[in-house]
Amino acid sequence: MAVRKKIASVTDHGGSLDAARSLFPNAPQPWIDLSTGINPHAYPQPILPADAFTRLPEPGKNAELCRVAGENYGAPSAANVVAAPGTQILLPRVASLIAPGKAGVLGPTYAEHSRAAAIAGHDAAYVRDFDALYDVQLAIVVNPNNPDGRIIERGRLVDLAQHLARKGGLLVVDEAFMDVGPLHESVSADVEGCGAVVLKSFGKFFGLAGVRLGFALAPVRLAEFLGAELGPWAVAGPAVEFGLSGLADRSWQASMRRCLEREAAALDDLLVQNGITVEGGTSLFRFVRTPQAPSLFESLGGAGVLVRRFVDLPDALRIGLPAGKRESERLAGALNGWRPGQQSSCQTGLEPVGSGGRIVS
């Protein structure tokens, strides 16, 4: 059978407590999951219509969702917006908007982009240098970046997008964490003009990852194609309701941004007090680097606190926000119990060095 065979396996992305339990079977319960960048303060559930689960979502409601999302994100118009059951499912679809060619992913970053580009038939590689993206057909930039929070300025993205569009290429900007800013670097308003596709995740900032809702903002003719591919009823009834409520609620969004900033600052304080260097991140997660990352991962895991490690960045960890006082205290206790020099089964040949500035308590 002449069937496409290219399959890349999905990387671990954190967020699996099943995996945590099997790694640390003796950890105290309940688990504290800081392995994702998902807001621990979920947007409150709206009253779901009785038929949200039973009836097909009304096409008119989906159109309204795109309008509200477009306004919230600052898209040129509702016709530039495609609603999807999460952005994940959009990645290979967006990568397929141009013919297979050379794809460059500004890395290190979220691993699904290169996997999706490869599924779409591209010859995908990570690039470290932004300017190298001018030489590919499909360029992918996560902005702000996951996991390190690196920001690329809007003007540079628009210029790159225009350059790629002129030669038949495409820039994809994944703004999954842009809800927490810096909003002036978003290219949402530029998609029609510069030809880029912007991805927006609903579940992260609104703390509703199980709802599965995401958006592509794109030039109208690309948005039409993506919408046609997804077909009618792509978004579940409850997801439409959550989206309509949350995306229109600017007041919740504004106060949540401030709340997350405060909590991220408090997390930084806690980490620094324990001698851990915070290199970056967003206010939904912090990115730390230390040669003792493997031992820290292991020690926190043993205390029932799951953080995110990276196969290709053994000296890095991503740490999400604890949900409130009880979780913060568990994290503080777990950090306090950490002995930086201790051996770890997760270590990858790196020698634990010194205290890394940690004030040994």
Added chain:
Amino acid sequence: MAVRKKIASVTDHGGSLDAARSLFPNAPQPWIDLSTGINPHAYPQPILPADAFTRLPEPGKNAELCRVAGENYGAPSAANVVAAPGTQILLPRVASLIAPGKAGVLGPTYAEHSRAAAIAGHDAAYVRDFDALYDVQLAIVVNPNNPDGRIIERGRLVDLAQHLARKGGLLVVDEAFMDVGPLHESVSADVEGCGAVVLKSFGKFFGLAGVRLGFALAPVRLAEFLGAELGPWAVAGPAVEFGLSGLADRSWQASMRRCLEREAAALDDLLVQNGITVEGGTSLFRFVRTPQAPSLFESLGGAGVLVRRFVDLPDALRIGLPAGKRESERLAGALNGWRPGQQSSCQTGLEPVGSGGRIVS
């Protein structure tokens, strides 16, 4: 920009009360929606875990969902099952499993298949004769068929699938309505052996169309590719829970099958009493043909009862099951108020003829 441009617009599929309201602004409320083939008796909502909306669905739960679905549908193994947010989103993905070529859709049938095949780059056409499917690369059969309920025997499908597989082609069998039988004609158990892909809709039989859940059953290597394309977390948290409950509940399923059969028989009696010929269907919807279909559509719509009409089959209607006594009585009253000869703005040049056997009351 070298972007794919082929876009086919989505056909009306019924199920939109917004559309009904704009067609019949003066109809009595509430609307009775008989325009879909969705079970009006929804599977009861399971207790959703507190984090079903907030956390990413656990990969382990998705695997369990595939296992339970595979057992329920009789797939060779869980590895043959891919869970998706509805079957709709799978259609272009399944059609893309083979290189673009000639696609044949056994018609008339659900319009999305030919649209999806075209999106995947195939030269798609309807064929009336099953044997003509031996000459295409991608063959699509809805079994039982929507809207007329026509059944193709399992042995014929397996033979066609094997023939197509030998020449690098693919048979897709859409079993969206197979939950109500005849189950012995399902090719679910044959996918590994014959190379076919079978599509299963959760929302129709379980009356949960808003949940968005569907499955592809496929040979393992195709299932792996489809799963990789959808990526992690394709199915929303609540949909996983609904699926796990409903698909394991054989007792509810068995009694629901009997209930739907009784109700379909009662609907047939009502239609025949009103001179309407029932040509076929399944126990989730009935397919009627009468030259007076346009006037019947109009008359029922004016009475607040929405049924499904077809642009290409102006003498046909599809009528879903009323939900209980009150809706049955509304339908009976609406049928009673119908005057077969009356003019209709929806008529398409067909002359209303005689009474079509209708016993004029």
